[in-house]
Amino acid sequence: MNEEAIFQRLLALVEQYHAGRKQGKFLDYLDPDELAAELDLDKDAAGDWQQLFQWLGKYLQHSVKTGHPGFLNRMWSGANLPSIAGEIITAVTNTSACTYEGAPVSTLMEHYMLQVMLDLAGFDEGEAQMTTGSSNGNMIAMLAARNQAIETCKEKGLFGNPPLIAFVSADAHYSLDKAANILGLGTDHLIKVPVDEHGRMRPEALEMLLQQHQQQGNRPFFVCATLGTTVRGAYDPLPPLVALREKYDFWLHGDGAWGGVALLDEELQRHFLPGIEQLDSFTWDFHKMVGTNLMCNLLLFNHHRGTLRCVCSAGEHSYLFREEDKNAELDTGTASLQCGRRVDSLKWFLDWKYFGREGLAQRVRHYLSLSEYAEQTVNSIPELDMTVPRESFNICFHFRTPEDISGNEFNLELRNRLFKQGISLVGIAYIDERLTLRLLFTHPDYTRKEVDHFFDTLVATGKELLDEHLQG
Numbered sequence: 001m002n003e004e005a006i007f008q009r010l011l012a013l014v015e016q017y018h019a020g021r022k023q024g025k026f027l028d029y030l031d032p033d034e035l036a037a038e039l040d041l042d043k044d045a046a047g048d049w050q051q052l053f054q055w056l057g058k059y060l061q062h063s064v065k066t067g068h069p070g071f072l073n074r075m076w077s078g079a080n081l082p083s084i085a086g087e088i089i090t091a092v093t094n095t096s097a098c099t100y101e102g103a104p105v106s107t108l109m110e111h112y113m114l115q116v117m118l119d120l121a122g123f124d125e126g127e128a129q130m131t132t133g134s135s136n137g138n139m140i141a142m143l144a145a146r147n148q149a150i151e152t153c154k155e156k157g158l159f160g161n162p163p164l165i166a167f168v169s170a171d172a173h174y175s176l177d178k179a180a181n182i183l184g185l186g187t188d189h190l191i192k193v194p195v196d197e198h199g200r201m202r203p204e205a206l207e208m209l210l211q212q213h214q215q216q217g218n219r220p221f222f223v224c225a226t227l228g229t230t231v232r233g234a235y236d237p238l239p240p241l242v243a244l245r246e247k248y249d250f251w252l253h254g255d256g257a258w259g260g261v262a263l264l265d266e267e268l269q270r271h272f273l274p275g276i277e278q279l280d281s282f283t284w285d286f287h288k289m290v291g292t293n294l295m296c297n298l299l300l301f302n303h304h305r306g307t308l309r310c311v312c313s314a315g316e317h318s319y320l321f322r323e324e325d326k327n328a329e330l331d332t333g334t335a336s337l338q339c340g341r342r343v344d345s346l347k348w349f350l351d352w353k354y355f356g357r358e359g360l361a362q363r364v365r366h367y368l369s370l371s372e373y374a375e376q377t378v379n380s381i382p383e384l385d386m387t388v389p390r391e392s393f394n395i396c397f398h399f400r401t402p403e404d405i406s407g408n409e410f411n412l413e414l415r416n417r418l419f420k421q422g423i424s425l426v427g428i429a430y431i432d433e434r435l436t437l438r439l440l441f442t443h444p445d446y447t448r449k450e451v452d453h454f455f456d457t458l459v460a461t462g463k464e465l466l467d468e469h470l471q472g
């Protein structure tokens with residue numbers, strides 16, 4: 001096949017997949033052994049485009065259709081079309097976004113978008129970068145805080161210093177535990193602060209822990225406020241945490257991976273993120289609720305110009321970055337932990353320009369109103385129960401079971417049946433050891449009709465499963 005024919009066939013395949021993404025089942029499920037046999041991974045295909053297309057076809061056939069309304073498992077689904085267009089161009093141009101020299105357009109788009117985000121967050125004189133995701137964003141924020149707390153840390157390491165202590169809420173994302181491991185703190189030095197009945201960090205409990213660690217001669221240096229927790233969607237309260245920072249002098253970071261979208265709408269920002277402009281740093285994923293292709297993350301620093309570059313750079317790199325180059329200041333690679341950097345800015349820029357802030361804000365408001373509707377629906381169905389009341393975008397609920405049937409096992413079985421039958425894939429999590437189904441809305445064209453359909457099929461399957469349990 002010549003290149004023209006390859007592109008024609010490829011684009012036709014892409015178009016066909018995208019057009020059919022909402023049809024049929026969301027997954028043509030096979031067990032791993034069956035799928036491996038189907039894929040024939042050992043097959044030789046040297047120079048054989050027909051075979052490559054067969055694999056592409058099978059990839060699409062057996063992939064989870066994340067754009068299907070039944071796909072509700074994660075904090076993202078499908079992807080915006082402008083962003084998909086950006087990804088295709090990114091793939092075909094295949095450059096590394098680390099220098100202006102090697103990625104001129106991407107570099108300018110990245111700087112442009114980051115400045116827009118700094119302004120949205122109200123971070124004056126700030127700086128920012130795109131990272132590989134909020135896990136990374138959280139870690140870089142902790143890294144900057146660590147190097148600020150122990151000024152010699154970059155060169156000398158942690159040796160000979162009092163233990164550094166970081167604090168997060170008990171419901172924070174596990175990426176903070178990873179960061180504590182990677183950065184040499186040790187996961188025991190990441191303290192989980194108890195949460196209130198809403199799932200929010202309790203500031204008075206944080207203060208007691210700060211005092212306790214100070215008295216023990218430890219150095220509290222970092223507090224991460226989760227702004228939209230992964231399971232419950234709770235927002236830690238910023239104003240009291242800012243007040244504690246004044247007293248105890250720590251770096252205050254905001255993990256808005258999921259709930260940072262509230263920034264898009266002024267009213268939601270006031271409601272969910274009051275005081276955001278006073279954070280030291282903030283991370284947010286555009287690849288979650290906003291629908292930009294994975295990965296699309298931003299990390300913002302407030303009043304710390306030059307910190308990112310200082311914290312993230314090390315070693316001799318003049319083969320890549322040349323200070324004498326008049327555009328060197330624009331190089332994003334020197335402020336990044338990576339060497340090669342994927343171009344994530346093009347898709348982000350296109351989405352932003354196409355939908356605009358207001359278009360995306362509307363989407364977020366729509367998700368919030370669907371969440372309200374879903375909560376009302378759960379409360380109106382006798383078979384279902386909210387595991388905890390809704391805090392923001394997340395609906396945590398379960399199917400009620402009689403006392404002699406384990407609710408956790410039943411709900412897991414129900415969820416797996418819906419999955420294997422290709423009906424829907426909904427998230428699960430534990431809240432106080434109770435398994436909960438976690439419903440999130442990230443499909444822009446989802447309406448109440450789809451919400452009703454989701455609950456109808458879930459309840460019908462749940463009743464069927466319950467009958468089987470009771471009979472047998």
Ligand SMILES: Cc1ncc(COP(=O)(O)O)c(C=O)c1O
Nearest residue numbers: 133134135173230255257258285
């Ligand atoms: C609150 C929170 N923080 C961080 C992350 C990690 O984000 P990423 O997948 O972009 O690394 C998640 C992902 O679910 C999250 O919910």
